Amino acid sequence: MSFCFSSYGQELDSAPFFFKTRTESITDKFHFKIENGVIYSNRIGQRSWVLFDGSGVPTENQKALTREIVEISADGENLIAIDSSGQVFYTKIAKVKWQKKWGKPLAKVLHLEENLAWGISHRGPYMEFYNDIHGNPHPIFAGVTTLYLLRKNGHEIVYVDPWIPADWWHQVDLPFRGRMMARNMSVSASTLFIINNIGEMYTRLYDYDTSGQNPILPYSYKNDVREGTRKIIRSLPAPDWQLQPAIKVGMITEKITILQTGEKGNGAFELRVEGIDGQGMTGYYRKKIYDSEWSFVATGQQIAGKFLDTKADRAVTAPKTKNYGGKIWLKKQELSVQILDCSPLISPAIFRLQAGGESFDFKFHMRRYKYEKKGMAFKATLELSDAFIKSQNPDVQKIWKEFFRQEQFIDFHTKIEDAKLSSKENLHQFGVDKVADVLTWKLGYRFSKVLLKAKYHRRLRLSVSEI
Numbered sequence: 001m002s003f004c005f006s007s008y009g010q011e012l013d014s015a016p017f018f019f020k021t022r023t024e025s026i027t028d029k030f031h032f033k034i035e036n037g038v039i040y041s042n043r044i045g046q047r048s049w050v051l052f053d054g055s056g057v058p059t060e061n062q063k064a065l066t067r068e069i070v071e072i073s074a075d076g077e078n079l080i081a082i083d084s085s086g087q088v089f090y091t092k093i094a095k096v097k098w099q100k101k102w103g104k105p106l107a108k109v110l111h112l113e114e115n116l117a118w119g120i121s122h123r124g125p126y127m128e129f130y131n132d133i134h135g136n137p138h139p140i141f142a143g144v145t146t147l148y149l150l151r152k153n154g155h156e157i158v159y160v161d162p163w164i165p166a167d168w169w170h171q172v173d174l175p176f177r178g179r180m181m182a183r184n185m186s187v188s189a190s191t192l193f194i195i196n197n198i199g200e201m202y203t204r205l206y207d208y209d210t211s212g213q214n215p216i217l218p219y220s221y222k223n224d225v226r227e228g229t230r231k232i233i234r235s236l237p238a239p240d241w242q243l244q245p246a247i248k249v250g251m252i253t254e255k256i257t258i259l260q261t262g263e264k265g266n267g268a269f270e271l272r273v274e275g276i277d278g279q280g281m282t283g284y285y286r287k288k289i290y291d292s293e294w295s296f297v298a299t300g301q302q303i304a305g306k307f308l309d310t311k312a313d314r315a316v317t318a319p320k321t322k323n324y325g326g327k328i329w330l331k332k333q334e335l336s337v338q339i340l341d342c343s344p345l346i347s348p349a350i351f352r353l354q355a356g357g358e359s360f361d362f363k364f365h366m367r368r369y370k371y372e373k374k375g376m377a378f379k380a381t382l383e384l385s386d387a388f389i390k391s392q393n394p395d396v397q398k399i400w401k402e403f404f405r406q407e408q409f410i411d412f413h414t415k416i417e418d419a420k421l422s423s424k425e426n427l428h429q430f431g432v433d434k435v436a437d438v439l440t441w442k443l444g445y446r447f448s449k450v451l452l453k454a455k456y457h458r459r460l461r462l463s464v465s466e467i
Helices: 228-232 395-402 434-448 449-457
Strands: 001-004 011-013 023-027 031-037 038-043 068-074 076-085 088-092 115-123 129-131 137-139 146-151 159-160 168-173 182-188 191-196 201-205 251-260 267-277 282-286 294-299 322-329 333-342 348-354 358-372 375-383 411-419 422-424 461-466
Touching: 001 411, 023 068, 031 068, 038 068, 076 115, 129 461, 191 251, 201 267, 251 422, 333 358, 333 395, 333 461, 348 395
Parallel strands: 068 115, 115 182
Antiparallel strands: 001 011, 023 031, 031 038, 068 076, 076 088, 115 146, 129 137, 146 159, 159 168, 182 191, 191 201, 251 267, 267 282, 282 294, 322 333, 322 461, 333 348, 348 358, 358 375, 375 411, 411 422, 422 461
């Protein structure tokens, strides 16, 4: 084991590290580590370690904001430091300006919750673009910063973003309809990497923008390749979790890391998993995110994580979704429906419609949710199936034309209160949803009675109760 000295006289253990941990982190340009409560940085390819930004702690006007740093995380151009009280401090690496508060419109002090894992993510302009679920590329101009946290219960991932309120209530649903119990998580450039108790590994691209939460971005569930001015429209839903190939030789631990490779697009990541190979050598397995095979890198370092029993039973939590039954109606015409396997945080649900003596299953996509005093409000989009649209049943075709006005995608304002789910079709009259509802109704009586009042009363409505 060798040592080096920083320019500030601090002796540091210079043994290399290959994983992001709570006290060590890696970007494509730097290594960071904590020693004696302060942050040191090391540019990749150089041997010396120096105090980050000269002091090693978050500062404001050259005065320390906190005394002791206990955890760090870095990705892209972002660095997060956590002090002994759990407070989050945030800065860009290239242009250091520490932020002691987080969020918009009213910034406030943010603390980490109890967790199994957490990490900062930065999807920056050097990645150039990402591809949505239908393959449409979207350029990255300003970058996207997200702080993810895997709660201590193992089955909830929450996140915050500097441009949204600093509260841990935005969620990323886990595999198996939210039931997976993750043992660890690592994040990079809006891409999450998780592992469970039997070594199953999943990755997913998911943040506030790609998931359809951002109210100022245009989205569509229609599967098409867009040209011209329509290129700015982002396809939904967000990409789902992708099961990574199993590691079938040797043994692995729960210690994992995802790193940016400096390439472009969705595939610009390397995955690492600590373990031993078939000959008992210690090190880690690695591969690019879309590769089908793992390779092993021997390091000779002592194993730090806990070995996983790949033959054990998969740990899962209780079901998180519910089933609802009721009706959807237009004026005096109504149809029986069920919404099955439904949770606003786990999209899509199954929308089962009884029409023309037949049963049809549609997708009920859910996004842009918010908690209210008596429940939760969210956006929903009903996606009618090709089987329904192309049905040769004349009664079904009549419903398709008269009831659904030959629209495949129908947007709804939706709310869940207690055991009831209710929806009203979003008519997009004015853009601001609650204002639109009121103004459409008011104007229908006072001004354009022919157009607005008629359109308002053609609105589809849905009411279902828990079954």
